[in-house]
Amino acid sequence: MPETAAVIDLLGALAYGELSAFDHLADDAGLAPSLAGRTQMSALAAEEFAHYRQLAERLTDLGARPEDAMAPFVAALETYHSLTKPVTWLESVVKAYVGYGLAGDFYREVAGLVDDDTGRLIKDVLSDAGRAEFAVREVEAAVAAQPAVAGRLALFGRRLVGEAISQTQHVLADRDSLMLLLVEGTGDLAGVSALITRITDRHAERMAALGLDS
Amino acid sequence: MPETAAVIDLLGALAYGELSAFDHLADDAGLAPSLAGRTQMSALAAEEFAHYRQLAERLTDLGARPEDAMAPFVAALETYHSLTKPVTWLESVVKAYVGYGLAGDFYREVAGLVDDDTGRLIKDVLSDAGRAEFAVREVEAAVAAQPAVAGRLALFGRRLVGEAISQTQHVLADRDSLMLLLVEGTGDLAGVSALITRITDRHAERMAALGLDS
Numbered sequence: 001m002p003e004t005a006a007v008i009d010l011l012g013a014l015a016y017g018e019l020s021a022f023d024h025l026a027d028d029a030g031l032a033p034s035l036a037g038r039t040q041m042s043a044l045a046a047e048e049f050a051h052y053r054q055l056a057e058r059l060t061d062l063g064a065r066p067e068d069a070m071a072p073f074v075a076a077l078e079t080y081h082s083l084t085k086p087v088t089w090l091e092s093v094v095k096a097y098v099g100y101g102l103a104g105d106f107y108r109e110v111a112g113l114v115d116d117d118t119g120r121l122i123k124d125v126l127s128d129a130g131r132a133e134f135a136v137r138e139v140e141a142a143v144a145a146q147p148a149v150a151g152r153l154a155l156f157g158r159r160l161v162g163e164a165i166s167q168t169q170h171v172l173a174d175r176d177s178l179m180l181l182l183v184e185g186t187g188d189l190a191g192v193s194a195l196i197t198r199i200t201d202r203h204a205e206r207m208a209a210l211g212l213d214s
Numbered sequence: 215m216p217e218t219a220a221v222i223d224l225l226g227a228l229a230y231g232e233l234s235a236f237d238h239l240a241d242d243a244g245l246a247p248s249l250a251g252r253t254q255m256s257a258l259a260a261e262e263f264a265h266y267r268q269l270a271e272r273l274t275d276l277g278a279r280p281e282d283a284m285a286p287f288v289a290a291l292e293t294y295h296s297l298t299k300p301v302t303w304l305e306s307v308v309k310a311y312v313g314y315g316l317a318g319d320f321y322r323e324v325a326g327l328v329d330d331d332t333g334r335l336i337k338d339v340l341s342d343a344g345r346a347e348f349a350v351r352e353v354e355a356a357v358a359a360q361p362a363v364a365g366r367l368a369l370f371g372r373r374l375v376g377e378a379i380s381q382t383q384h385v386l387a388d389r390d391s392l393m394l395l396l397v398e399g400t401g402d403l404a405g406v407s408a409l410i411t412r413i414t415d416r417h418a419e420r421m422a423a424l425g426l427d428s
Contacts, residue, residue: 019249022256026240035233035281035288039270042236046263049256056253067249074249 004062006177007118011059012069013077013171013178014107014122018052019070020077021045021100024085028092037089040134044096051125058121073171080167084160090142090149091156094210097128097135099160101206104128105199106168113185132209139210154213161203161214165196218276220391221332225273226283227291227385227392228321228336232266233284234291235259235314238299242306251303254348258310265339272335287385294381298374304356304363305370308424311342311349313374315420318342319413320382327399346423353424368427375417375428379410 025045032038056066084099086092104126111122143150172179186192207214239259246252270280298313300306318340325336357364386393400406421428 019253019256022260023240023243026237026259029237035284039233039266039280042233042263043267045240046236046260049260052253053257066253070249 003177006181007114008059008062008064008069009072009175009177010107010110010114010122010181011055011062011118012064012066012071013073014125015052015055015059015066016070016073016077017103017107018048018055018125020074020081021048022052024081025092025096028086028096031086031089031092033089037138041092041096044131054121054125058118072175076167076171079170080163083163084156086156090139090153093135093138094153094156094212095160097131097210098157098203098206099164100128100131102161102164102199102203105202106164109195109199110182110185113181132206136209136211139212143211150212153210154207157203157207157210157212157214161200217391220395221328222273222276222278222283223286223389223391224321224324224328224336224395225269225276225332226278226280226285227287228339229266229269229273229280230284230287230291231317231321232262232269232339234288234295235262236266238295239306239310242300242310245300245303245306247303251352255306255310258345268335268339272332286389290381290385293384294377297377298370300370304353304367307349307352308367308370308426309374311345311424312371312417312420313378314342314345316375316378316413316417319416320378323409323413324396324399327395346420350423350425353426357425364426367424368421371417371421371424371426371428375414 022045025041025048029038029041029045032041059066059069084095086095107122107126111119114122139153143153172182182192182195183189186195204214236259239255239262243252243255243259246255273280273283298309300309321336321340325333328336353367357367386396396406396409397403400409418428
C-alpha cells in the first residue's frame with residue numbers, strides 16, 4: 001500500500017484539477033453561441049465543483065488542508081490550461097470531452113494503485129455521464145455545416161494530449177511520491193509505458209467518436 | 215392572482231440572475247488572494263448554478279423554454295454586471311454579499327405577490343446562508359489592516375445599489391406584466407415606494423454589518 005503522502009498528493013492534484021476545471025469551464029461557457037449551450041457548459045463546471053468539494057472533504061479527513069495539498073500542482077495545471085485555452089466554442093466542447101476524458105483515464109488507472117476507499121472516491125468523482133453525447137452532437141453538427149472545421153479541431157485534440165502528457169511528466173519529475181506510486185504500482189517502467197498506451201488508445205477512441213483524426 | 219405571463223417573466227428574470235451570478239462569481243473567484251478565498255467564492259457560484267437549475271425546471275414545468283424566458287432580461291443584467299465589475303477581491307466580496315442581498319430582497323418582496331408554489335420556490339433559491347459571515351470577516355480584516363479601503367468600498371456599495379435600481383427600472387419599463395404585478399400587488403405607487411424604502415433600509419443594514427457607510 002502506498003504511503004499517505006502519495007495519497008494526499010494524488011488527491012491534491014485531482015482536487016486542483018477539478019477546481020481549475022470548474023474555473024475554466026465556467027469561463028469557456030462564455031464562448032457558447034446560445035444560452036442553451038452556455039447552460040450546458042456551466043452545468044459541467046458546477047459538477048466539477050461538486051467533485052472538488054468531495055475531494056477537499058476527504059483531504060480534510062486525512063488531516064491535510066486542501067489548499068496545502070493542492071498548492072504543488074497549481075503551476076502545472078494552470079500551464080496546461082493556458083496552453084490549451086479554447087478560442088472557439090467547438091474547441092471548448094472538444095476540451096470538455098477529450099481533455100477531461102484524458103485526465104479521467106489517467107486518474108482511473110491510478111485509482112487501482114491506492115487503497116480501496118480512495119480508489120472508490122476517485123472513480124466516483126470522475127463520472128463523465130452525458131459529456132460524450134453533448135460533445136458529439138455539437139461537433140457533428142458543426143463539421144456537417146463546415147467540413148474545414150474538422151482539421152482544426154483534430155489539431156486542437158493533438159495539442160490537448162501533448163500538453164497533458166508534458167505537464168504530467170513535469171509533475172511526476174517533481175513529486176517522488178507520485179512517481180514511486182506509479183512505477184511500483186504498475187510493476188516497472190514497462191508497466192508505465194503500457195499505461196500510457198492504454199490512455200492514448202482511449203484518447204483515439206474519443207476523437208473517433210467525434211469524427212476527428214487523432 | 216397574476217397572469218402566468220408575469221410568473222414566467224419573474225422566473226425568467228430570476229433564472230438569468232442566477233445564471234449570470236454563477237458566471238460572474240466564478241470569474242471574480244480569480245481575484246482571490248488565496249486558494250481558500252477562491253474556493254469560497256467558487257462555492258457561491260456553484261450554489262447559484264444549483265438555484266438556476268431549480269428555476270429552469272420550474273419554467274419547463276410551466277411549459278416555457280428557460281432560454282426564451284430568460285432572453286428579455288439578459289441585456290439589463292449584463293449591463294448591471296459590467297457597470298459593477300469588481301476590480302479588487304474586496305469589491306468582489308462586497309458585491310457577492312451586498313449586490314446579491316439587494317436582488318434577494320427584491321425577489322423576496324415579489325414572492326409575496328405570486329402563487330404559493332412559485333413564492334416558495336423563490337424564497338428557497340434565495341437563501342444566502344453563510345454569505346454575510348464570509349463577507350464581514352474579509353472586509354473587517356482588510357479595513358483593520360488598511361482603513362483607507364473603507365471609503366472606496368462604501369463608494370462601490372453605493373454604485374451597486376444605484377445600478378441595481380436603474381436596471382430594475384429599465385426592466386419594469388419594458389415588461390408591462392411585471393410592472394402590473396408590482397403595482398397591483400403592492401396596492402399602488404405608494405406601495406411600490408414603500409417597497410423601495412424597505413429594500414434600501416436593508417441595504418443600509420448590510421453595509422453597516424460590513425462596517426461601511428451606505
